[in-house]
Every structure is written in structure tokens, then in C-alpha cells.
Amino acid sequence: MNAVIADPAIGPQLSTRTVHKRARAPRSALPGFGLSLGFSVVYLSLLVLLPLAAVFLRAAGLGLDGLWRALATERVLHALALSFGGAATAAAINAVFGGLVAWTFVRYEFPAKRWFHALVDLPFALPTAVAGIALTTLYSEHGWLGAPLAKLGIKVAYTPLGIVVAMVFIGLPFVVRTLEPVLSEAEAQFEEAAATLGATRWQTIVHVIAPTVLPALMTGAALAFARAVGEYGSIIFIAGNVQKVSEIAPLLIMIRLDEFDYAGATALAASMLVLSFGVLLAINLLQAWSRRRG
Amino acid sequence: MADVYRSSIGEPTAVRRVLIGTTLLFLVAFLLLPLVVVFTQAFAKGLGPVLTALADADTLASIRLTLLAAAIAVPLNTFFGIAAAWAVAKFEFRGKSLLVTLIDLPFSVSPVIAGMVFVLLFGAHGWFGPWLAAHGVKIVFALPGIVLATTFVTVPFVARELIPLMQAQGTDEELAALSLGASGWRTFWHVTLPNIRWGLLYGVLLCNARAMGEFGAVSVVSGHIRGLTNTMPLEIELLYNDAGALNAAFAVAALLALLGFVTLVAKNFLEWRHGDELAALRGH
Numbered sequence: 001m002n003a004v005i006a007d008p009a010i011g012p013q014l015s016t017r018t019v020h021k022r023a024r025a026p027r028s029a030l031p032g033f034g035l036s037l038g039f040s041v042v043y044l045s046l047l048v049l050l051p052l053a054a055v056f057l058r059a060a061g062l063g064l065d066g067l068w069r070a071l072a073t074e075r076v077l078h079a080l081a082l083s084f085g086g087a088a089t090a091a092a093i094n095a096v097f098g099g100l101v102a103w104t105f106v107r108y109e110f111p112a113k114r115w116f117h118a119l120v121d122l123p124f125a126l127p128t129a130v131a132g133i134a135l136t137t138l139y140s141e142h143g144w145l146g147a148p149l150a151k152l153g154i155k156v157a158y159t160p161l162g163i164v165v166a167m168v169f170i171g172l173p174f175v176v177r178t179l180e181p182v183l184s185e186a187e188a189q190f191e192e193a194a195a196t197l198g199a200t201r202w203q204t205i206v207h208v209i210a211p212t213v214l215p216a217l218m219t220g221a222a223l224a225f226a227r228a229v230g231e232y233g234s235i236i237f238i239a240g241n242v243q244k245v246s247e248i249a250p251l252l253i254m255i256r257l258d259e260f261d262y263a264g265a266t267a268l269a270a271s272m273l274v275l276s277f278g279v280l281l282a283i284n285l286l287q288a289w290s291r292r293r294g
Numbered sequence: 295m296a297d298v299y300r301s302s303i304g305e306p307t308a309v310r311r312v313l314i315g316t317t318l319l320f321l322v323a324f325l326l327l328p329l330v331v332v333f334t335q336a337f338a339k340g341l342g343p344v345l346t347a348l349a350d351a352d353t354l355a356s357i358r359l360t361l362l363a364a365a366i367a368v369p370l371n372t373f374f375g376i377a378a379a380w381a382v383a384k385f386e387f388r389g390k391s392l393l394v395t396l397i398d399l400p401f402s403v404s405p406v407i408a409g410m411v412f413v414l415l416f417g418a419h420g421w422f423g424p425w426l427a428a429h430g431v432k433i434v435f436a437l438p439g440i441v442l443a444t445t446f447v448t449v450p451f452v453a454r455e456l457i458p459l460m461q462a463q464g465t466d467e468e469l470a471a472l473s474l475g476a477s478g479w480r481t482f483w484h485v486t487l488p489n490i491r492w493g494l495l496y497g498v499l500l501c502n503a504r505a506m507g508e509f510g511a512v513s514v515v516s517g518h519i520r521g522l523t524n525t526m527p528l529e530i531e532l533l534y535n536d537a538g539a540l541n542a543a544f545a546v547a548a549l550l551a552l553l554g555f556v557t558l559v560a561k562n563f564l565e566w567r568h569g570d571e572l573a574a575l576r577g578h
Binding site for chain 2: 030032037039052110114124129132133134145169230232253257260262272273
């Protein structure tokens with residue numbers, strides 16, 4: 001009698017335990033799990049995590065007082081505001097034009113489409129120093145684009161506007177490449193349905209297309225933003241680098257290091273990392289949220 | 295019927311033309327013109343001055359250093375990328391999404407900070423600085439620092455290409471090979487590697503383009519000694535800021551731009567030729 005009662009009690013316990021164990025251990029029968037994971041973790045720790053931890057340890061060593069002294073100067077705050085403000089502006093521009101570019105590539109046919117499509121990846125492949133001197137030459141007073149803009153009274157090179165132009169350049173592929181697969185998967189039948197039910201094209205765009213692509217658009221813009229905040233090579237040539245006008249945060253870190261002001265460099269770097277990781281976290285939450293919806 | 299379909303979900307022809315026109319104008323102004331400018335500036339006076347500029351002893355030294363740094367950093371990150379993708383794509387384990395996030399981490403760290411971490415660790419005033427100096431080992435302002443900084447910024451490239459590809463391919467073929475008696479290594483060499491070769495090649499190309507073109511991180515740790523610790527991108531900066539050497543700057547820039555151009559062409563060739571195998575990569 002006892003044994004009969006005990007059985008169902010033990011049964012479920014045993015099975016939950018096996019399920020639990022299975023979820024922990026690698027489910028696959030393939031070899032090399034320990035070796036590949038171990039190598040990956042050690043490699044990442046030595047090359048990336050420990051060095052980055054050194055920045056935070058050193059910043060912590062400064063104390064709140066030291067951090068405040070290093071950061072609360074007009075020059076530092078302006079550099080941070082310029083890097084983050086410029087990156088936000090560029091991300092917004094990229095969201096609009098990157099969205100347009102992705103839409104055009106997915107929905108329309110036109111001559112030389114393949115070549116233009118390949119061109120979108122250029123900022124990934126072109127070294128930043130090359131992009132920097134090319135953009136500067138292009139937008140300088142005598143440049144192909146700088147000369148006509150100068151006639152309109154718009155000065156791009158050696159101004160904060162030039163910084164935004166460089167940030168748009170390096171951020172564009174993030175938006176286009178994140179958006180394209182989502183746009184091409186978005187099924188036309190929902191749009192047809194909306195049209196059949198009497199929606200105007202504009203209503204279809206706002207109520208049917210926009211909600212499906214919005215998470216991807218925001219993810220792409222956030223990636224472009226994260227890249228632009230820390231960007232150095234393509235910006236410093238076109239920026240002009242005037243204190244409190246066109247001096248970006250990464251350049252100020254470089255200047256502090258050249259002055260052997262490690263405290264100043266570390267404080268600025270740590271604050272940039274914290275702000276950037278906040279953006280990264282937001283991207284991941286956004287992606288998790290859009291996966292749940294999709 | 296086709297017309298009805300189009301008009302119900304498409305835009306009027308005029309709108310379509312405006313959208314296409316704006317797209318092309320934007321792409322030409324922001325992407326094509328910068329690329330064209332590099333080559334027109336470099337070849338403004340013909341091929342001769344370009345070759346003379348590239349044959350300069352310091353420039354040649356910078357090309358050698360760039361090739362050497364990439365030759366160390368790219369294989370390291372290729373091994374890492376394959377190992378990380380094997381663990382992430384073929385197994386289920388706790389903390390997997392954390393690992394994937396960590397692999398992407400260098401993308402969201404400013405290159406200047408990536409260089410700075412090694413100055414904080416190994417520089418004269420760094421944690422290990424005094425010990426290194428006492429033992430006569432030079433890392434910062436020398437080749438090891440340049441390699442470390444380059445490796446740091448290029449960590450994610452190969453892994454990012456391989457993870458979605460290997461996830462899409464699953465484990466069926468490997469399990470079949472193992473059940474037929476093949477060893478783990480044999481399975482990897484003869485089953486997994488042929489399946490991922492084009493994605494791997496593309497990842498290596500991207501990794502290499504970034505490694506050779508890295509500027510900010512290398513700039514921090516290089517010390518900018520001409521002919522000794524200047525890489526190609528740093529040589530471009532130096533020549534560009536030297537009033538008389540603008541053409542030489544663009545000559546070196548054209549050589550690096552060519553590398554980027556070849557990477558793009560190779561990418562598109564791979565997508566065209568092996569599109570099915572790389573389908574999992576779209577969107578990256």
C-alpha cells in the first residue's frame with residue numbers, strides 16, 4: 001500500500017529532476033563543448049573583459065570627488081554633449097534616410113540596383129582614416145560638395161555639422177542592413193487586406209507597415225548611434241577640433257592620454273562606457289520585446 | 295490583374311520615382327563621392343606620383359607593419375570565431391546570450407578606449423608598466439600593443455558571421471558523421487568546415503579590412519614613430535597633416551580604399567555565387 005502511494009510521489013520528482021538536468025547540460029551529442037566554450041571564455045576575458053575592467057577599477061580609484069573634478073569641466077561636458085548629441089542627430093537622420101534606402105531597395109526595381117546595394121556596405125569596409133580625409137576634401141570650401149554649399153552660406157567642414165556628416169556616413173549601413181530583412185519579410189497580403197478594407201495608402205503605411213518595421217528601425221538607429229558615439233577616425237579630420245566647439249569625447253581622451261593625465265582620460269572613458277552600455281542594454285531589451293511581439 | 299495588385303498596395307509612379315531619386319541622390323552624395331574623391335585625388339597627377347609615394351621607405355615600413363599586425367590579429371580572431379560559434383551554435387547552455395553580448399562588446403567600445411585600456415595596463419604609468427620596464431619588455435608604443443589593440447577591435451567579426459550560419463545549419467550532418475564512426479576533429483574538418491567555408495571567408499575578409507584599417511585604437515598605442523610604429527592609417531594622418539604631402543596621403547589612402555573595395559566586391563560575389571549557403575547571413 002505504502003509503495004503504491006509512494007510511487008506517484010517519487011515519479012514526478014524524478015522526472016522534473018531529469019528535465020532540469022537536461023536543460024543545464026549541453027543537449028547535443030557533439031564533442032568539443034568544453035574546449036570551444038572554455039577557449040572562447042578565456043580569450044574574451046583576457047583580451048576584452050579584464051582590460052575593460054581595468055578602466056572601471058582605475059575610475060573607481062579616483063573616488064567620487066576625483067571623478068567629479070575630472071568630469072565637471074566645461075570642456076569635458078561639451079565634448080560629451082557633442083559626441084552624444086551629434087550621434088543622436090546622425091541616428092535620427094539615418095533612421096529617415098536609411099529607412100528610405102531600405103524601402104527603395106526592397107520594394108522597387110531600378111537600373112544599377114545591385115551596384116548601389118553593394119555600395120551601402122562601404123562604411124563597413126572603408127578604413128575610417130580614409131573616409132575622414134575623403135569627407136574633409138569633399139566638404140571643404142573648394143570641395144565638390146563644400147563649394148556649392150558654401151555659396152548657400154552653409155559651412156560643413158571644420159564645424160559640428162561636419163561631425164554629424166561623418167557620423168551619418170559610418171552609421172548608415174547599420175540602419176539599412178537591420179531594416180531590409182524585416183521589410184522583405186513583411187507580407188504584402190496584410191497591406192492588400194488593409195487596402196481591400198478601404199484604407200488609403202497613407203493609412204496602410206502608418207497603421208500596417210510602420211508597426212512591423214518600427215522595432216527594427218529603432219534597433220538599427222541604436223546600433224548606428226552606439227557606433228557614432230565612439231567614432232574617432234572618420235571624424236577628427238573634418239571636425240576642426242576646436243575646444244568647446246568641435247572637440248569630440250574620444251579626441252579629448254586622446255589629448256588627456258598625451259598629457260599623461262590618466263585620471264582625466266579614465267574618468268571620461270568610464271563615463272562613455274557606462275552611457276554606451278546603457279544603449280546596448282536598451283537595444284537588447286528592444287530586440288527581446290520585438291521578438292515577443294513577433 | 296497585375297495592375298490592380300500594384301495599385302492596391304504600391305505607390306503611384308510619380309511618388310515611386312521621387313523616392314528612388316532621393317535614395318540614389320543620398321547614396322551618391324554620402325557614399326559614392328567620398329570613394330571617388332580618394333582615387334581622383336590620388337591619381338590627379340597620374341600613376342607616377344602614386345608609385346613614388348608608395349615606394350617611400352617610411353610608407354613601405356608602414357605597409358609592412360600593417361600587414362604584420364593583421365597577419366597576427368586575423369588568425370587569432372578566426373580561431374576564436376570558430377570556437378565561439380561552435381559552442382554557441384551547436385550547444386545549449388546557461389549564459390549563452392550573455393556570451394553573445396560579450397562577443398559584440400568591442401563594437402560598442404570607442405576605438406580610442408580600446409587602445410587606452412592597454413596603455414592603462416602596460417604603459418609606463420600602467421599597472422604592469424614598472425614590471426615590464428624592469429624586464430625590458432615593451433608592449434605599448436611597440437608591435438605587441440598594436441597587435442593587442444587591433445585584435446581587440448576585430449574580435450566580433452568572424453564569430454558574428456559564423457554564429458547565425460551554424461545555427462541555421464543545425465547539428466544533423468555532424469551527428470550523422472559521428473554515428474558513422476568519424477572522430478570529432480574529422481567531423482569538423484570534413485563536415486562542418488566545408489559547410490561554413492563561404493561565411494568563414496566573408497568573416498575573415500571583413501575582419502582583415504577592419505584590422506588593416508583600424509585607426510583610433512592603434513593611434514593610442516602606437517607612439518607614431520615614422521618607419522617603426524606607424525601603420526598605414528597613421529601614415530595617412532601624418533602625410534595629410536604635412537602640407538606638402540597631400541598627394542602622398544591620398545596615394546596611401548587609395549591603397550587602403552582598394553582593400554575596402556575588394557572586400558565589398560568579394561562579399562557581393564560570395565552572395566551571388568553561394569547565396570543559398572549564406573542565406574542565414576542576410577540581415578547582418
